[in-house]
Amino acid sequence: MPSCHSCERMTDRDKGNAPLWDSIYRGDHWDLVHAYNTSWLGWLVLVLRRHVEAIADLSPGEAQELGALLRQVSQALKKETGCSKTYVMQFAESASHPHVHFHVVPRMPKQAPEDISYKVLRHLGVPLNERPSESELNAFAHALRGHLAETRI
Template sequence: MPAESACLSCAQDTQDPTRHPENWIASDKHWRISHAVGAAVAGWLVLVPRRHVVTIADLTDEEAAALGTWQVRLSRALHAVTGCAKTYVVQFAERPGFAHVHFHIVPRADGLPEQFQGPRVFALLGKPDQPAIASAEVTRVSAALHAHLQSPPVPATS
């Protein structure tokens, strides 16, 4: 198990949301959300626990309850802001330096080519043949998502 001091996710955590103003979305006492760096998809989010934890089984009940709420809130925000057809929620935490539990919440656009659907969507993150979206677009989408999350929640209809 990697030491907390070697954890890149912990090194990026801060109580100050202005540290990463271009991609910060939201945070609470348990979780922080930002736009993924190097994503070729506008709205690719990363949901990270503030406490160092390397397995979902080690989340506290309070962290787990907040996780479910965040996943739904962020998916709804992505639908509203990006118009995506659905969202993918993915957790592996296997890459060196990123064993810290984290969830990718990825908007899947209608018409996304089949070669990028499902787990293959990771071909759109940090790959030279799929250039990342412009930083201005990251800032715009991040700000829109932040604003959407500040408005009162609208319950889902059945």
Template sequence: MNPGACYTCDREAEFDRLPPREVIGYDDRWRVVHSTGSGLLGWLVLVPRRHVMELAELTAEEAAGLGTWQVRLARALAAELGTPKTYVAEFGEAPGFHLHFHVVPRPVDLDPDLCGPGVFGLLGRGEADEVSTHERDALARRLAARLRTPVDAEV
């Protein structure tokens, strides 16, 4: 992949210098970041650490890890934010995109118009509605601490 051709890969190349909000959790195959441009604290994005464009391109190991990460993130968000439900979505319609999964906590008091697919109305509203860098980093640190618990100890 050419530098600058994929934002996610470019960020991965800077892994050791990334802020907490971009390395909430990771293993050899996946990395968890807090979404930018979101009006919802805890809107996470799960990205493969290698360049992958389609779900069908995942290896068996990546696919197995995907399910584990989604469940672990839903549990961590519920414990940290008190959210009863977590949405998971993957659309990837932009040309040349890097495969990614939105892992979105659904607050109890979420406006009914923003439930289900409507939750995407909380993305791209502008800086005034965006969760601050400070808030994203603070939550990232708390989630990272929860994710350090071994998988088999979670439930």
């Protein structure tokens, strides 16, 4: 199998080498991380803990945990950001990581028209100088962990 960026990060988490924002929560089948290349603080990603390239290939257990996590992560995001709802997207189209992962993005009450729906994707893949700092990401991750614990994840 060619190298997969998602699997490489998974290995770092397994070794305890990942920063807090890249290891917010580890479930039986899914890891919760903050997106590394976004300007949108709170842009989370649920990454499947094994290399699968299509949702059709998820096991029943993986699918079941995903459903519960989408709900709980959305509740935690609402508590932390005040978002009115969350957007969920899955493509697995990156050449460097064709690995099932779900983007979970807070949709704010007064979100700008140019950021509504799929247009929010313009905040992904941004240059380094537009991304939140490491300390901002870790502070967000820490707060989110607290909210997730409240929902008994």
